[in-house]
Amino acid sequence: MDDPIRAYLIEGSADAVQARFTTLTPSQLDPGDVVVRIHHASVNYKDALAATGRGRIIRRFPCVGGIDAVGTVESSQSPRFQPGDAVIVHSHGFGVSQHGGYATRTRVPADWVNPIPPGLSALDAITIGVAGYTAALAVDLMELNGLAPGRGRVLVNGATGGVASITIDILAQRGYEVVAVTGKPAQAPYLKALGASEVVAASDLAAATRPLEKALWAGAVDSLGGEPLAALTRTTNKDGVIASIGNAAGQELVTTVMPFILRGVRLIGVNSDNEPALREHVWRRLASDLRPRHLGRIAQVKPFDDLPQVIKDVVEGRNTGRTVIAVAPEL
Ligand SMILES: NC(=O)c1ccc[n+]([C@@H]2O[C@H](COP(=O)([O-])OP(=O)(O)OC[C@H]3O[C@@H](n4cnc5c(N)ncnc54)[C@H](OP(=O)(O)O)[C@@H]3O)[C@@H](O)[C@H]2O)c1
Incomplete structure (x- = not known):
């Protein structure tokens, strides 16, 4: 418990961010119920924005980055966890307003575990x-909003990204016909191996500018926001469902109400900051009926020392799938 903590710390202010490896003492851990020895973390789009200051993500400086991590419980004041439990920590303030996963140890509220x-x-x-x-x-x-296999094609954009890669995998294993839309068409073999039945270059998607265009999609999972999301509202089938997940292309949405009132298109928001009961439900499904089949193909594991380069690659759009950081894999 007293050994020093190796960490990748984001310092500065919202206007000028620097990130570097450093050593913290246990007294610098944040308050919480559960101390976790971290083995692996990952690099999400949000992590890359946070560590480079490209997005105003960090809400407390200095802050160890990393919005998700796995490890072993070292001690717990919550009856939900015992020392030795294998756990995952993510969402809420992790790596944003409290020290996150790019550290050999963390202390967090039990509801984040x-x-x-x-x-x-x-x-x-x-x-x-x-x-x-x-x-x-x-x-x-x-699916709670009516999507089902057989209702038509489901579009997934930003397709080579982390959220999108796993979405394609899950949808394909459930029997959906998945159309992957990507800015990296050379990655078509990867996307087909995950289960996409068709891969479309983002530049080849026909411009959709009228309030209602030809209806093409029973559903869509949007990591991009901005114009790509607006185009989805115009091209989704009657009673189709669009899940808005991200904003990699922009945070504005300029469209009309026509898809909603004339086609019953359902635009639903997805946010991962959830209460324990919903987190348990989703994780149980991820290990059973929604289990992705191609995690080995999606993951690239890199040493902790490579983190700054991986962050650069994500910010510059060179990543594919999920990059896992081996923070202290020997533990
Ligand atoms: N709602 C939530 O709770 C939640 C949770 C996790 C993530 N997110 C958000 O979901 C989005 C995706 O996250 P991620 O971790 O999967 O990111 P990621 O791995 O970096 O993937 C994003 C993908 O979007 C495409 N892309 C990137 N920049 C773009 C741009 N400027 N214009 C158009 N396409 C671009 C790229 O795919 P292609 O090259 O294949 O097109 C990229 O691989 C982010 O906005 C993130 O903040 C939200």
């Missing part, structure tokens, strides 16, 4: 991470 469900290894769980959790939550919510 889930046991890794039976059937998933720790590496599976961090490959899924907050990205796959959000993908599964989106599928869960879309």
Whole structure:
């Protein structure tokens, strides 16, 4: 418990961010119920924005980055966890307003922690991470809103990204016909291997500018926001469901109400900051009926020292799938 903590710390202010490796003492851990020795973390789009200051993500400086991590419980004041439990930590303030996963140890509120469900290894769980959790939550919510295999094609954009890769995998294993839309068409073999039945270059999607265009999609999972999301509202089928997950292309949405009032298009929001009961439900499904089949293909595992380069790659759009960081894999 007294050994020093190796950490990747984001310092500065919202206007000028620097990030560097450093050593923290246990007294610098944040308050919380559960101390976790971290083995692996991952690099999400949000992590890359946070560590480079490209987005105003960090709400407390200095802050260890990393919005998800897996490890072993060292001590717990919550009856939900015992020392030795294998757990995943993600969402809420993790890596945003409290120290996150790029550190060999963390202390967090119990509500940010889930046991890794039976059937998933720790590496599976961090490959899924907050990205796959959000993908599964989106599928869960879309099906509650009427999406079902056989109703038509489902579009997934930003397709090579972390959320999108796992979404494609989950939808394909449930029998959906998935159309992957990507800015990296050379990655078509990867996307087909995940289960996409068709891969479309984002530049080849016909411009959709009228309030209602030809209806093409029973559903869509949107990581991009901005114009790509607006185009989806115009091209989704009657009673189709769009899950809005991200804003990699922009945060504005300029459209009309016509898709909603004339086609009954359902635009649903997906947010991964959930209460324990919903987190348990989604993680149980991720280990059972929504279990991705291609995690080995989606994951790339890199040493802790490579983190700054991985962050650069994500910010510059060179990443594919999920990058897992081996923070202290020997623990
Ligand atoms: N709602 C939530 O709770 C929640 C949870 C997790 C993530 N998110 C959000 O979901 C989005 C995706 O996250 P992620 O971790 O999967 O990110 P990621 O791995 O970096 O993937 C994003 C993908 O979007 C595409 N892309 C990137 N920049 C773009 C741009 N400027 N214009 C158009 N396409 C672009 C790229 O795919 P292609 O090259 O294949 O097109 C990229 O691989 C982010 O906005 C993130 O903040 C939200």
